[in-house]
Amino acid sequence: MEKKTYYFVGIKGTGMASLARILHDKGxxxxxxxxxxxxxxQGPLLKAGIKILPFNSANIKPGMTVIQGNAFGDDQPEIKRAHELGLTVMSYPAAVEHEVTSHTxxxxxxxxxxxxxxxxLAHVLDAVEPTSYLIxxxxxxxxxxxxxxxxxADEYRDHFLAYHPDYAIMTNIDFDHPDYFKNIDDVRQSFETYGKQVKKAIFAWGDDKNLHRLNVNVPIYYYGTGDQDDFRATNxxxxxxxxxxxAYFHDQKLGTFTIHLYGEHSILNSLxxxxxxxxxxxxxxxxxxxxANFRGVKRRFSETDVADNKMIDDYAHHPNEIKATIDAARQKYPDKQIVAVFQPHTYSRLAAYLDGFAASLSKADQVYVTPIFGSIRENKGNISSADLEAKIPHSEGIDMDSMDKLTTYHDAVIIFMGAGDIEKYEDKYKEIVNK
Structure with missing residues (x-):
């Protein structure tokens, strides 16, 4: 296949960086x-030898194929220059779809x-067959x-509707983006539209009632722990x-499998x-x-030893994710005290899931809630971290100036959760302990 020169406008975006590495690896x-x-x-891109430049229309040269990040309009100077030169300009989803339709x-x-x-899935298939992947x-x-x-394939702002894969895995349908979707039915409708674009089959979690309501044109195989599931985990x-x-497919035993991952959700993912x-x-x-070889993903249950405690960093920012993370910690450390430090991510999300957050966080032995990580675009309304603390019996507030509260714990598991800048609290905690 003829090799090309690809220029990414917004190359540091997570999806863009992944795609840049794929195209680079292909020569x-x-x-x-x-x-x-x-x-x-940035680091992995530079390590791969991929050059990152400041924005400048002079960067655009004849012969390039330009990939336009989702955050950039046609008025961006480099995109404008690409059109002036008559170059091929592809949106990020169109570039991914090209990979989607070229392989299984x-x-x-x-x-x-x-x-x-x-x-x-990427880890497992890549070890067995030539596989490209975008995470x-x-x-x-x-x-x-x-x-x-x-x-x-991300449902946010319907990004996944750009894709027509052979197979889809659908882990669950939940009302996770109140800033875009109106309600759960709106979300389900998007998943159904995506499902109708799938060519061979869909694998869906059997306990999700919304996934059972999908009306699509290909077979749906349900996986889970129930007798009615097509792919089942037992014993x-x-x-x-x-x-x-x-693991069974209907009555056929596929084998006995071991994963060094924690929580019921990890069993479902492996199924x-x-x-x-x-x-x-x-x-x-x-x-x-x-x-059995797989050891997990960064920002998902990432562990560090800090003094005599286990510190866990996790991206959990929805009640169901928090519940799963605490469940995983209880499985791995059944005899340790579980302490949760949670940073609410956006005012709208805290307002939408206040009771759910309280119920999930209550499963920890002690909870600390940081100030809200807000978006500059959103209306703060009349909600605060104190509203969440009031609903959790064993909880209190914590901020950058009071992180020494955590130094009273020994031989405990301290889980930092959130999708904002929770890492700054982790760094502060480590700094205090190391002093």
């Missing part, structure tokens, strides 16, 4: 532009669990002779070392991976080995 020349502020996607593709969608499931946390890998393309054993279970592998006739013994 193309890749470069791009972005703001100068450092981002977590699997798009992973769901309000929760899509990054973890995408990473797990929503900025990780991407291209393989020149790839059989599979595994990608994260589940959860220990501090991970989980082991027997979805097994389902795809089974349908594509991938060797189950190989799959078994690779599932």
């Amino acid at each position: 193309n020349t890749v470069l791009g532009s972005d703001i100068e502020k450092e981002t977590f996607t 593709s699997i798009g992973i969608a769901g309000a929760h669990g899509k990054t973890s499931t995408t990473a797990l 929503g946390d900025g990780v991407g890998k291209g393989s020149a002779d790839d059989r599979f393309f595994v990608f994260e 589940i054993k959860r220990t501090p070392a991970g989980s082991t279970y027997d 979805a991976v097994l389902a795809v592998a089974y349908m594509e006739h991938v060797n189950m013994a190989e799959i078994k080995k690779e599932l």
Whole structure:
């Protein structure tokens, strides 16, 4: 295949960075532009030898194919220059769709669990067959002779409607973006539209009533722990070392599988991976080995030892995610005290899920709530972190000046959760302890 020069406008965006790495790995020349502020996607791009420039229309040269990030309009100077030169300009979704339609593709969608499931499927398939993958946390890998393309399909602002994959995994349908969707029916409608674009089959979590209401044109195989599920996990054993279970497709036993991951959601994610592998006739013994090798995704239950405590960093920012993270911590550390430090992400989200946050966080032994990480675009309304604290018996507020409250814990698990800048609280806690 002819090699090209790709120029990414907004190359540091998580999806854009992933796609840039895929196209680079396939032997193309890749470069791009972005703001100068450092981002977590930057290091891996530079390490791969991908050049990052400041925005400048003079960067655009004849012969380039320009990929336009979602945040940029046609009036952006580099995009304007590309059109003046008559270059091919592709939107980010159109560029991803090109990969989707060129391979056996699997798009992973769901309000929760899509990054973890995408990473797990990518890891497993890549070890067995040539696979390219795009994960929503900025990780991407291209393989020149790839059989599979595994990608994260995000429902936010209906981004996933750009894609027509062979298979879809749907982990759940939840009302997770109150700033875009009107209600749960609105979200389900989007998933149904996406489902109608799938070519071969859908794998969906069997306990989700909204996923059972989908009206689509391909078979839906449900996975879970119920007798009625097509792909089933039975005889589940959860220990501090991970989980082991027997997997069945209807009455056919696929094998006994072990994962070194925690929480019931991890078992479900691995079942979805097994389902795809089974349908594509991938060797189950190989799959078994690779599932046991997988160690997780950054910002999902990432552990560090801080003094005599276990510190866990997790992106959880919805009640169901918080519940899953605390469940995972209880499985791995059944005898330790579980302390949650939660940063509410946006005023609108806190208002929408106030009771849900309270119910999920109450499963920890002690809870600390930081000030809200707000968006400059949103109306603050009349909600505050104190409204959440009032609903959780064993909770109190915490901020950058009172992080020493955490120094009273020993041999405990301290979980920092949130989608804003929760890392600054983690850094402050480590700094205080190290002093």
